[in-house]
Amino acid sequence: MNIQPDNAPLIGVLGGMGPLATVDLLQKIIEETPARRDQDHVPVVVWNVPQIPDRQQALAGKGESPLHLLLTAVRQLNRLPVSHIVIPCNTAHHWFDALATESDVPLIHIADATLESIVHLTRGPPPSWPKIGLIATQGTLNAGWYQRRFAEKSVITLEPSEQEMTTFFVPGCYAVKRGELPQGGALLEQLAQRLIDRGADRLVLACTEVPPALSAVKSSWLDISIDPTRALAQACVNIWLAHREARL
Amino acid sequence: MNIQPDNAPLIGVLGGMGPLATVDLLQKIIEETPARRDQDHVPVVVWNVPQIPDRQQALAGKGESPLHLLLTAVRQLNRLPVSHIVIPCNTAHHWFDALATESDVPLIHIADATLESIVHLTRGPPPSWPKIGLIATQGTLNAGWYQRRFAEKSVITLEPSEQEMTTFFVPGCYAVKRGELPQGGALLEQLAQRLIDRGADRLVLACTEVPPALSAVKSSWLDISIDPTRALAQACVNIWLAHREARL
Numbered sequence A, B: 001m002n003i004q005p006d007n008a009p010l011i012g013v014l015g016g017m018g019p020l021a022t023v024d025l026l027q028k029i030i031e032e033t034p035a036r037r038d039q040d041h042v043p044v045v046v047w048n049v050p051q052i053p054d055r056q057q058a059l060a061g062k063g064e065s066p067l068h069l070l071l072t073a074v075r076q077l078n079r080l081p082v083s084h085i086v087i088p089c090n091t092a093h094h095w096f097d098a099l100a101t102e103s104d105v106p107l108i109h110i111a112d113a114t115l116e117s118i119v120h121l122t123r124g125p126p127p128s129w130p131k132i133g134l135i136a137t138q139g140t141l142n143a144g145w146y147q148r149r150f151a152e153k154s155v156i157t158l159e160p161s162e163q164e165m166t167t168f169f170v171p172g173c174y175a176v177k178r179g180e181l182p183q184g185g186a187l188l189e190q191l192a193q194r195l196i197d198r199g200a201d202r203l204v205l206a207c208t209e210v211p212p213a214l215s216a217v218k219s220s221w222l223d224i225s226i227d228p229t230r231a232l233a234q235a236c237v238n239i240w241l242a243h244r245e246a247r248l
Helices: A019-032 A055-059 A067-078 A091-102 A110-121 A138-143 A145-151 A162-177 A181-197 A210-216 A220-224 A228-247 B019-032 B055-059 B067-078 B091-102 B110-121 B138-143 B145-152 B162-177 B181-197 B210-216 B220-224 B228-247
Strands: A011-014 A044-048 A084-086 A131-135 A156-158 A202-205 B011-014 B044-048 B084-086 B132-135 B202-205
Touching: A011 A019, A011 A067, A011 A228, A019 A044, A019 A210, A019 A228, A019 B019, A019 B044, A044 A067, A055 A091, A055 A138, A067 A091, A084 A228, A091 A138, A110 A145, A110 A202, A110 A228, A131 A145, A131 A181, A138 A145, A138 A162, A145 A156, A162 A181, A162 A210, A181 A202, A181 A210, A181 A220, A202 A210, A202 A220, A210 A220, B011 B019, B011 B067, B011 B228, B019 B044, B019 B228, B044 B067, B055 B091, B055 B138, B067 B091, B084 B228, B091 B138, B110 B145, B110 B202, B110 B228, B132 B145, B132 B181, B162 B181, B162 B210, B181 B202, B181 B210, B181 B220, B202 B210, B202 B220, B210 B220
Parallel strands: A011 A044, A011 A084, A131 A156, A131 A202, B011 B044, B011 B084, B132 B202
Antiparallel strands: A044 B044
16 A cells, blocks of 8 residues: 555654664654755654563563564554665664564665665775774674674674673663763763774764764764664665656 | 553654654653653654645645645554644644544644643743743734634733734744754844733744744743743653553
């Protein structure tokens, strides 16, 4: 079913993990869209229901699996005339394959969108490609799908140590979840510095709490960082622009 | 149909007018919610499809009516288990009654939410209630639903004159739309001053261009102003908190 004119795309957002990360994606979709009036903007439907069980707790074996409510969200979005589904939460991509199987429409993987941004920013053949410092939850690091997708294109990934995760990443993210952005930013900036010191040329900020926290402390590392949420926004905008241009 | 536990509310947002105003509402819902974790936040579903025809053009008799696509949006939101619908666009409330009739679930009117904020801020019985200076588009002023809803609670509304609209409001808003916030802020501050001079105790900033412009010039009038988008966010949060507290 499609109620948009000309079979226009309609992006379904499986959000709420957390709600601020969802708003961040919507803001970035608007920023990335060349538009002169409201009607030029990307049509989006958002399921922003934050009662999905904690993803990190589930992966750590300490809590209920979110899969049941994630599948419900996919089914609800599929009741609307969506053309694609995106998930502005890195950790939730642990259940990506199960969700993609459930959906009638394609899901866009956040690591594929990020890799597209890296390739787009890089000049020259693979030897000149950057080493990527990957800042992500332990669940995302363990799952390994960023590293595997990057390796397929000969992009090397550097990861935080277990000690760096405990000291900087975990308390930094929980500070953001409480709304304490400057405190979170200060901790996450120290983690970025460690990865740069070990040879990272670029950072991938693969946890949605990280970019707003680094912005809150005006971190200079943002200049060499790739924000997967912005990459995902760009993927949504590209789908919309391809449709807009095809109509001209 | 309700897939949330305990018949929890689910706020449906009829957005896209424009998309940034929708993001502004979502951001303010998050800001107004006392929350310690993702799961404490308000569950929201958003229809953010900006291809709805221009509302001001339609009201000026110069363009297609948006009603058909507004009704479509209400029907789409009603396919999901929403409990209430809100519309983060003042001008779109021109079609409120038709949309409320179409919907299976109640719509919350932005002027009712604003009135609730005014009452909440006011101490004592009606004679002590404030006179409200209403800053809005000519279409919203002419429609008169802010004034009528306020009058039902004995709240008096002061409006800009036609000459003040031409001299301050229209060029102020167009400056904001061009991104010239300080210029827009200077003009809108003069309009605020006129309303205060005529006896307004508080201002209602019922046009989404006005709050960012007054912020850009650090206007002291913001302290006595009510932002209807924030009032609408508070109404959503109050529904959610009443449910959360009932469960405790």
